[in-house]
Amino acid sequence: AQSVTQLDSQVPVFEEAPVELRCNYSSSVSVYLFWYVQYPNQGLQLLLKYLSGSTLVKGINGFEAEFNKSQTSFHLRKPSVHISDTAEYFCAVKRQETSGSRLTFGEGTQLTVNP
Amino acid sequence: KAGVTQTPRYLIKTRGQQVTLSCSPISGHRSVSWYQQTPGQGLQFLFEYFSETQRNKGNFPGRFSGRQFSNSRSEMNVSTLELGDSALYLCASSLVGRGVTEAFFGQGTRLTVV
Numbered sequence: 001a002q003s004v005t006q007l008d009s010q011v012p013v014f015e016e017a018p019v020e021l022r023c024n025y026s027s028s029v030s031v032y033l034f035w036y037v038q039y040p041n042q043g044l045q046l047l048l049k050y051l052s053g054s055t056l057v058k059g060i061n062g063f064e065a066e067f068n069k070s071q072t073s074f075h076l077r078k079p080s081v082h083i084s085d086t087a088e089y090f091c092a093v094k095r096q097e098t099s100g101s102r103l104t105f106g107e108g109t110q111l112t113v114n115p
Numbered sequence: 116k117a118g119v120t121q122t123p124r125y126l127i128k129t130r131g132q133q134v135t136l137s138c139s140p141i142s143g144h145r146s147v148s149w150y151q152q153t154p155g156q157g158l159q160f161l162f163e164y165f166s167e168t169q170r171n172k173g174n175f176p177g178r179f180s181g182r183q184f185s186n187s188r189s190e191m192n193v194s195t196l197e198l199g200d201s202a203l204y205l206c207a208s209s210l211v212g213r214g215v216t217e218a219f220f221g222q223g224t225r226l227t228v229v
Binding site for chain 2: 034036042046099105106
C-alpha cells in the first residue's frame with residue numbers, strides 16, 4: 001500500500017517570497033509522483049509529475065519539484081509567489097507496475113499568499 | 116478539446132434518498148475514476164472503470180456503485196444517503212496504457228445531504 005504525507009496543512013507567505021510545500025511518501029513498490037492544485041470550487045489541475053530521469057521537475061506557473069528517493073520526498077517549490085497562487089495543493093502517487101489510474105493523495109496544503 | 120464534464124455541479128438531497136452523478140470524459144479517454152473529497156478524510160478513491168468494467172475499487176460501502184457506458188461516460192450512484200456522504204465528488208479521465216499519463220479532473224459535483 002502507498003501513503004502520502006504532506007507535512008504542512010497551511011502555509012502562509014507574503015507575495016514575492018519563496019515557498020516550499022513538503023511531501024513525503026511511503027510505498028512498498030515503485031511509484032510515480034504528482035502535484036495537483038485546486039482552486040476554490042474547482043477540480044484538480046496537474047502542476048507537474050515525476051516519472052523518471054532528472055530528479056528536478058519543472059511544471060506550470062513557475063513551480064518545480066525535486067524527487068529525493070533516499071528521503072522518499074517530493075517537495076514543491078516556487079521562488080516567488082503571487083496572490084493568484086493562493087490555493088490548495090495536493091501531492092499524489094501512483095503505482096508504476098499497474099495500468100490502472102488510481103491515485104493516492106496527501107491531505108493537502110493550503111497555500112495563502114498575502115499582499 | 117473539451118475537458119471532463121460533470122453534472123450536476125450542485126445537488127441537495129435528503130437522508131435516505133439516492134443520487135446519480137454523471138461524468139463525461141475527455142474524448143478518447145477510456146478510463147474514468149471517481150474520488151470523494153471531504154474536509155475530514157481528504158481525497159479518497161472510490162472506483163475506476165475501463166471499457167465498461169470496474170477494474171479497481173476503494174474502501175467504500177456497497178451503497179456506492181458505478182457504471183460505465185460504451186461511449187466511456189460514467190455514472191456513480193449512492194443509495195440510502197447519509198449525512199456523511201456530503202462531499203465534493205470528483206471524476207477523472209485518463210488515457211489507457213502501462214505508461215503513465217496524467218489524470219484530468221472535472222470540476223466536481225457538490226453533494227449536500229440534509
